[in-house]
Amino acid sequence: MAECKSLELHIAMFPWFATGHMTPFLHLSNEIAKRGHKITFILPKKAQIQLQHLNLHPNFITFHPLTIPHVDGLPLGAETASDISISLVHLLAIAMDRTREQVENILRAKTPDMVFYDNAHWIPEITKQLGIKSICYNVVSAASLAIAMVPTRNVPKDRAITKEELKQLPVGYPSSTIVLHSHEVDSLSFISLPFGDGITFYDRVTTAMKESDVISIRTCQEMEGQLCDYVGNQFGKSVLLTGPVLPEPSKSPSKGMWATWLDGFEPGSMVFCAFGSQIILEKKQFQELLLGFELIGLPFLIALKPPMECATVEEALPNGFKERVKERGRVFGGWVEQPLILSHPSIGCFVSHCGFGSMWESLMSNCQIVLVPHLGDQILNTRLLVEEMKVAVEVEREECGWFSRKNLSKAIKSVMDKDNEVGIMVKKNHAKWKEILASPNFMSGYMDKFVQNLQDLVLVNKKA
Incomplete structure (x- = not known):
């Protein structure tokens, strides 16, 4: 063992x-580097410039930038998913695949013990040749x-997956409470595209x-x-x-651009809304959301990208x-430091798309949680928080998939009203989960064990 x-x-x-992939990979890198690796x-x-400030251990973590080849149909200079609409993401995947030779050259030159990857399915073909371990993270x-992955494993490759097939849970799936609505099945059908x-x-x-x-x-494991x-x-x-792998919360008060304005409101009185770096609403749905916030009568900060066909919010x-x-109330169309805002005393509710990073950040906050999922994995994360853990409320949607100002304001009011039974229940359950996740040595314990497993894996490889 020594x-x-x-x-x-x-x-x-x-x-x-x-961003939703590179950032957690970098958080994981920081934890591993902190342990001397x-x-x-x-x-x-372009992403190197955006992520540089999150590299907490530059003596151990070295960025190695790639030249991203242009693919017809992508905007000139597009390098990440934040640069494009969701409809063009398949072209970005082509661009990533065309960096294979660059990546292979880096791995040959650097000879790491292992490679962590996710969507680059060809990495194991390289690592097997080089005697390097591959970790699909x-x-x-x-x-x-x-x-989302397993139900389609027996579908012939020459046809699209049907809605009926997507509705069927895989044999042996351990949860019986996750039910998909018709508009959600449409959202999950992207896996066959x-x-x-x-x-x-x-x-x-x-x-x-x-x-x-x-x-x-x-x-x-607990979740x-x-x-x-x-x-x-x-x-x-x-x-x-790995556990949640979240950066340590700031010990100093929020000094972000919104701090002075937020300081002017009562503790726990404000509602913060953010849908991540990729979600772009249609203009009418964007306006419906804003009118829903107007209806609640509470102070709010909304950080969303400008809607379709609009240059600014x-x-x-x-x-x-x-x-x-x-x-x-304020509406902002640029990037915000979400963890800092969530940690501000005035924020009492977080209206989120339930991307996995935002999911963890909401659980670690003191805010009530209201969810408006848009994409496949966000819908499933929402089911986990709403139906399994019972720590959040989901905004009810119309059959077409849109949400109304009335249903949005209803969901927010249900958790912000101190006497509402639903609000009391989710707050109590949220507090229990936060106590578990924030308990001493919970996250560090996961990471210590994880790094030990990696060392064991490499040691076995060296002895083989």
Whole structure:
């Protein structure tokens, strides 16, 4: 054991070119580097500039930028998912695949002990030749992997997956409470669509897991233990869990651009809304959301990208909206430091798309949680929080998939009203889960065990 503990690792990281993937890979890198191990982080040039400030251990973590080739149909200079609309993501996958030679050259030159990757399903083909271990690290929930990946495994490759097939839970799936509505089934059908040249999203992700030496998931046994076991059994692989891998909360008061304005409101009185870096609403739905916030009568901060066909959020504001809400509400179209805002005393509710990173951040906050999922994995994360853990409320949607101002304000009011039974229940359950996640040594315990498992893996490889 002593020999293994002293083994210094060199790990290469190659995440999918999206903020929601690169950031958790970097958080993981920070935790591994903190324990004295070396990281080569492979990413697009533009992303290096955006993520540099999150590298807490530059002596151990080295960024290695890639030149992203242009693909017809992508905007010039597009390098990450934040640069494009969701409809063009399959072209970005082609661009990523065309960096294969660059990535292989880096791995040959750097000779790491192992490579962490997610959507680059071809990494194991390289690592097997080089005698390097491959770790398929999934930064989505185990629920997403289990329900969205496995049901399609027997579908012939020459036809699309039907809605009826997507509605069927896989045999042996450990949860009976997750039910998909018709508009949600449509959201999950993306897994059968092209994601790269001649490959579907489903084939890409399942191949990435199937060909890896080890599967790893950014989750914990306490929340998704059965689902993690299920994924491992389906692929016949060890599944290593990292825990939530969240950066340590700031010990100093919020000094962000919103701090002075937020300071002017009562503790726990404000509602904060953010849908991540990729969600772009249609203009009418964007305006409906704003009118829903106006209805609640509480102070609010909304951080969303400008809606479709609008260059700024200002030009999309409903008529008279700004004059009516005055100083109690602000709408911002740029990037915000979400963890800092959530930690501000005035924030009492977080309205989120339930991306996996935002899910963990909401659980670690003191805020009530209201969810408006948009994409497949967000829907499944929402089911986990609303139906399994009972720590959040979901905004009810129309059959067409849209949500009304009335249903949005109803959901927010249900958790912000101190006497509401639903609000009392989810707050109590949330407090229990936060106590578990924030307990001393919970996250560090997961990470210590995880790094030990990596060392064992490399040691066995060296002896083989």
